[in-house]
Amino acid sequence: MPQGQPEAVPEDGLTTRERRNRPLVIVHTGLMKGKSTAAFGMALRGWNQGWSIAVFQFVKSARWKVGEEAALSALGRLHNETGEGGPVEWHKMGSGWSWSRKEGTETDHAADALEGWREIQRRLAEARHGLYVLDEFTYPMKWGWVDVDEVVTTLRERPGHQHVVITGRDADPRLIDEADLVTEMTKIKHPMDAGQKGQRGIEW
Amino acid sequence: MPQGQPEAVPEDGLTTRERRNRPLVIVHTGLMKGKSTAAFGMALRGWNQGWSIAVFQFVKSARWKVGEEAALSALGRLHNETGEGGPVEWHKMGSGWSWSRKEGTETDHAADALEGWREIQRRLAEARHGLYVLDEFTYPMKWGWVDVDEVVTTLRERPGHQHVVITGRDADPRLIDEADLVTEMTKIKHPMDAGQKGQRGIEW
Numbered sequence: 110m111p112q113g114q115p116e117a118v119p120e121d122g123l124t125t126r127e128r129r130n131r132p133l134v135i136v137h138t139g140l141m142k143g144k145s146t147a148a149f150g151m152a153l154r155g156w157n158q159g160w161s162i163a164v165f166q167f168v169k170s171a172r173w174k175v176g177e178e179a180a181l182s183a184l185g186r187l188h189n190e191t192g193e194g195g196p197v198e199w200h201k202m203g204s205g206w207s208w209s210r211k212e213g214t215e216t217d218h219a220a221d222a223l224e225g226w227r228e229i230q231r232r233l234a235e236a237r238h239g240l241y242v243l244d245e246f247t248y249p250m251k252w253g254w255v256d257v258d259e260v261v262t263t264l265r266e267r268p269g270h271q272h273v274v275i276t277g278r279d280a281d282p283r284l285i286d287e288a289d290l291v292t293e294m295t296k297i298k299h300p301m302d303a304g305q306k307g308q309r310g311i312e313w
Numbered sequence: 314m315p316q317g318q319p320e321a322v323p324e325d326g327l328t329t330r331e332r333r334n335r336p337l338v339i340v341h342t343g344l345m346k347g348k349s350t351a352a353f354g355m356a357l358r359g360w361n362q363g364w365s366i367a368v369f370q371f372v373k374s375a376r377w378k379v380g381e382e383a384a385l386s387a388l389g390r391l392h393n394e395t396g397e398g399g400p401v402e403w404h405k406m407g408s409g410w411s412w413s414r415k416e417g418t419e420t421d422h423a424a425d426a427l428e429g430w431r432e433i434q435r436r437l438a439e440a441r442h443g444l445y446v447l448d449e450f451t452y453p454m455k456w457g458w459v460d461v462d463e464v465v466t467t468l469r470e471r472p473g474h475q476h477v478v479i480t481g482r483d484a485d486p487r488l489i490d491e492a493d494l495v496t497e498m499t500k501i502k503h504p505m506d507a508g509q510k511g512q513r514g515i516e517w
Binding site: 136137138139141142143145146147148149150151153154155156157158175176177178179183184187193194195202291292293294295296297 | 341342343345346347349350351352353354355357358359361362374379380382383384385388391397398406446489496497498499500501
């Protein structure tokens with residue numbers, strides 16, 4: 110953790126205190142796993158600050174994040190029962206979303222993804238949460254289901270003090286331009302290269 | 314998440330099931346933050362599997378990980394009270410360690426680091442935990458306080474089913490050779506470049 114003097118003081122008219130409290134857009138991208146994992150690790154810190162945490166998983170299958178969902182949901186329940194930490198909501202895109210679950214209808218992933226983004230826009234406008242984890246949200250943007258320029262504008266104009274973390278490969282350059290912090294997870298070595306299979310507790 | 318066939322099937326005489334359950338040595342290295350955060354995110358998955366989780370923080374200051382410590386410790390208490398998930402231990406190197414806190418003595422970081430490693434060796438020999446997070450453990454190795462070859466040998470010969478995650482910059486090549494999975498966190502963009510100060514809930 111680099112401490113002390115930043116490399117440059119920006120001419121943004123803000124005080125250090127204001128800059129310290131600026132809400133951030135954070136992108137975790139790159140080919141390697143760890144993008145989502147690090148985002149959920151950040152949610153631990155936010156929870157401890159008492160922030161309202163909301164996770165939106167833009168994936169078809171809910172299998173791979175069950176461990177994080179169970180643990181963060183347990184922290185959310187702990188908050189509800191004891192007041193410790195902050196509340197946690199975990200929404201995933203399956204056949205629609207938890208707030209509008211469709212029964213027995215054909216799944217339209219593009220429409221579902223856009224519906225998820227519309228809900229996030231509403232919540233951002235209301236300053237509903239302290240930390241949003243938009244997990245694998247780069248893909249709906251890449252596939253043209255959600256308009257990148259609209260995402261950038263919504264993020265730029267969001268009110269209040271809302272941090273947003275977006276994960277996924279192939280983050281659009283416009284999103285990277287808008288982001289305050291971008292980390293790329295790079296593969297040096299992965300057990301699957303040597304024939305290792307994914308395993309419980311490590312991969313999900 | 315790459316699914317399906319691995320790129321190569323190793324000639325290690327193991328069945329797929331055995332390979333799926335192989336305990337892993339994982340290294341998170343690189344210049345960017347996210348190394349520890351992703352390790353603590355992995356601890357969420359391990360907790361949900363009911364594994365015994367043990368974190369050893371090899372840093373002088375305890376300030377920067379308070380959020381993760383509070384949240385994971387809360388999950389550990391939840392386990393103790395309800396049986397949900399697994400137990401969590403969090404040890405940090407300050408003036409000595411929690412199991413041997415020295416009062417009013419001068420701090421010898423090299424000796425403290427070695428003492429921490431000796432304790433980890435004992436626990437590995439007893440197969441005490443399911444997941445060890447050795448946070449910023451690359452530094453005592455880099456500084457010669459802990460012998461890298463001894464670490465590699467201990468990891469290679471550890472019994473049972475114990476996953477070990479080691480974080481920190483400048484991981485030694487011998488450690489990287491021994492590891493099953495190595496991720497490098499690379500900076501693309503960081504707010505400190507633009508004069509942003511570290512902030513509560515994001516940096517700690």
